[in-house]
Amino acid sequence: MSDRIPGFTSTGSKRPAALFGDSAPDLPARMVSARGAEVWDARGNRYTDYIMALGAVALGYAHPAVTRAVAGAAEAGVVGPLPPVLEDELAHIISGRLPWIESLRFLKTGAEAMAAAVRIARAHTGRSDVLGSGYHGWLDWAQAAGTPGVPAGAAISGTLPFNDVERGRAAIRAAGDRLAAVAFEPIVLGEPDGDWLRMLREETHRTGAVLIIDEIKTGCRLAVGGATERYGLEPDLVVLGKAIANGLPLALVGGRADVMQAGTRTWISSTLATEFVSLAACRATLEVMEQSKVPAHLGRIGGRLMGGLRDLAARHTGLVRGVAGIPEMCFLEMDEADGIRLARGAARRGLLFKRSAYNFVSLAHDERVVDTTLATLEDALSDRG
Numbered sequence: 001m002s003d004r005i006p007g008f009t010s011t012g013s014k015r016p017a018a019l020f021g022d023s024a025p026d027l028p029a030r031m032v033s034a035r036g037a038e039v040w041d042a043r044g045n046r047y048t049d050y051i052m053a054l055g056a057v058a059l060g061y062a063h064p065a066v067t068r069a070v071a072g073a074a075e076a077g078v079v080g081p082l083p084p085v086l087e088d089e090l091a092h093i094i095s096g097r098l099p100w101i102e103s104l105r106f107l108k109t110g111a112e113a114m115a116a117a118v119r120i121a122r123a124h125t126g127r128s129d130v131l132g133s134g135y136h137g138w139l140d141w142a143q144a145a146g147t148p149g150v151p152a153g154a155a156i157s158g159t160l161p162f163n164d165v166e167r168g169r170a171a172i173r174a175a176g177d178r179l180a181a182v183a184f185e186p187i188v189l190g191e192p193d194g195d196w197l198r199m200l201r202e203e204t205h206r207t208g209a210v211l212i213i214d215e216i217k218t219g220c221r222l223a224v225g226g227a228t229e230r231y232g233l234e235p236d237l238v239v240l241g242k243a244i245a246n247g248l249p250l251a252l253v254g255g256r257a258d259v260m261q262a263g264t265r266t267w268i269s270s271t272l273a274t275e276f277v278s279l280a281a282c283r284a285t286l287e288v289m290e291q292s293k294v295p296a297h298l299g300r301i302g303g304r305l306m307g308g309l310r311d312l313a314a315r316h317t318g319l320v321r322g323v324a325g326i327p328e329m330c331f332l333e334m335d336e337a338d339g340i341r342l343a344r345g346a347a348r349r350g351l352l353f354k355r356s357a358y359n360f361v362s363l364a365h366d367e368r369v370v371d372t373t374l375a376t377l378e379d380a381l382s383d384r385g
Contacts, residue, residue: 060364104254111137134185302327
């Protein structure tokens with residue numbers, strides 16, 4: 001049936017090739033449902049999951065509070081001709097909890113919100129060049145020059161090596177008064193160095209560029225306010241997505257009010273940016289995040305997982321090079337062929353575990369689930385068949 005969708009699926013990172021190196025009759029290819037930390041495939045097989053919708057789910061699948069909010073919003077009509085009261089209410093909730101977001105705009109995906117952040121930065125500064133560090137989505141501005149289908153001049157101006165202070169400073173200074181923005185992910189296979197973070201803030205201040213923090217993966221994981229909250233950062237703009245609505249399609253760009261005001265001088269609009277369902281899911285998600293202290297749970301359970309992965313790496317030095325990431329989002333570093341064998345072996349034992357960045361814990365993962373996972377990975381790593 002996949003011949004109707006070029007590349008098998010509309011989400012590239014969910015392709016069998018991305019997950020398992022290739023498809024096979026006994027490997028999961030399509031799913032029918034998910035609950036908590038478990039997923040059922042099209043053949044009715046159950047899996048413990050750490051992919052968690054590529055990090056979009058932090059409370060667990062089908063969380064009751066979110067499900068109730070979604071059902072209520074659907075009964076209210078989903079979308080209409082006027083902006084909903086809930087849009088304004090949620091904006092005030094977010095700004096009250098995350099004071100560096102003085103004003104904001106809602107969108108549907110992280111890639112779309114990052115593109116909006118870049119356009120706002122360009123409108124605010126009157127400049128065009130953008131430097132990036134990390135993965136910022138599939139749209140033209142974030143792609144390398146020469147990417148098929150991306151016009152010359154539309155691609156990103158350059159990239160900054162993560163945690164490399166001197167090369168980063170040199171690239172920003174070389175761009176000078178052409179530079180509209182620097183966008184960066186705060187976690188790239190590990191934590192950011194304090195000197196790196198200070199350099200980004202100091203150099204963008206000096207050159208008059210907008211500093212954009214891409215918190216699509218880290219928001220509601222490292223803290224409700226993501227890396228900005230954990231590390232005490234000072235963004236001009238921040239982009240949140242994925243876990244803020246526990247898997248419902250919602251993202252936002254927000255930050256300094258004077259910078260965000262530039263969004264009214266250009267055109268950023270989406271018909272479904274103001275549908276009720278995702279906004280209601282976000283409000284419910286944020287309530288659970290606070291009441292259940294979800295980021296603290298993710299750090300604790302993720303720490304148990306990451307510690308166990310380090311033990312596995314020490315016992316399987318011929319296969320595992322190490323462990324990368326942070327407790328909330330981590331993975332085993334392996335050669336590609338060995339990583340493929342592990343992912344396939346884990347799936348055949350009822351475990352969905354990524355062979356590259358990242359695996360995510362959720363509120364639905366507990367000590368028992370993590371310990372069973374580590375035993376399954378041990379079995380898969382020990383299988384030389």
